[in-house]
Each structure stands twice: as C-alpha cells, then as structure tokens.
Amino acid sequence: MHAVFIILIIFGSIASLFLVPAWLKSQERQKLQDTLRAAIEKGQPLPTEVIEALTSDVKVRPKPSPQRDLRVGIIWMGVAVGLAAMGFAISFEDADALYPMLGFAAFPGFIGLAFVLISFSGRGQKS
Structure with missing residues (x-):
C-alpha cells in the first residue's frame, strides 16, 4: 500500500509541475477579465493597447545572446x-x-x- 502512495506522489508531483502554472495563468486571466468587465459596465472606455494586448497571445522570448x-x-x-x-x-x-x-x-x-x-x-x- 505504501508503494502505491509513493508512486502517486511521484507522478502527482510531476503532473503538478505542468498543471499548477497553467491553472495560475488561467486565474490571472480570469481576474483580468473581471476587471475589464467591471470597467466596461461602469462605462469607462478601454484603450486600444489593452485590446491589442489581449487579442495577441504572443510569448516574448529573449533573443539569444x-x-x-x-x-x-x-x-x-x-x-x-x-x-x-x-x-x-x-x-x-x-x-x-x-x-x-x-x-x-x-x-x-x-x-x-x-x-x-x-x-x-x-x-x-x-x-
């Protein structure tokens, strides 16, 4: 029974390395969307830079140096x-x-x- 727990801990920790950052990123995007929704409901205009930043999902990688x-x-x-x-x-x-x-x-x-x-x-x- 202990071997099963050890295997579950090993594979669970490996899976958490990939799942936790994805979940945190989705939570961050959800909070940003809630903030934007509240701003729109209050009638505040959204800058075009914010809309462009939300629609373009380009990851910026540093140039090799x-x-x-x-x-x-x-x-x-x-x-x-x-x-x-x-x-x-x-x-x-x-x-x-x-x-x-x-x-x-x-x-x-x-x-x-x-x-x-x-x-x-x-x-x-x-x-």
Whole structure:
C-alpha cells in the first residue's frame, strides 16, 4: 500500500509541475477579465493597447545572446558538478556507484560546455 502512495506522489508531483502554472495563468486571466468587465459596465472606455494586448497571445522570448548562453552553460555545468558530488558522496557507502554517477553527470556537463563554447564564439557577432 505504501508503494502505491509513493508512486502517486511521484507522478502527482510531476503532473503538478505542468498543471499548477497553467491553472495560475488561467486565474490571472480570469481576474483580468473581471476587471475589464467591471470597467466596461461602469462605462469607462478601454484603450486600444489593452485590446491589442489581449487579442495577441504572443510569448516574448529573449533573443539569444552570449551572456545568456554563458549563464545557461554555467547552470548546466553546476548540475553536472552536483551529480558528480552526489556520486562521490554515495561512493563512501557503495564504491561501485561513483563511475555510473560520473557518467550520468557527463551529459549535463557536456551540454554546459557546449553552451559556454557557443557563448565565446558569439561574442564578436552583433545580435
């Protein structure tokens, strides 16, 4: 019975990572619509910028830049160092755990290294 609860907690937490932000965004839009409805009922005119902002659902993504690539690369390399440190800590109890954890840590480490190299190669270019 405990195994079922553990599995439900794991999958529930993974599902909540996707469902909670979507629910919060829908609540925010609902409050905005209520505010606009109250303004319309009181006879206040709506600016055209507000209407354009509501009708266009364009997500603004930051442009790729060398600084952003460097930050992402450092974060990935930090994840790799953390996994390697966890493997080192586990190896005190089980000596066979070090090399698999180092191999697992190599994946985010090389991703981070690629981002850092991309940031250095893009320094001279204009965005």
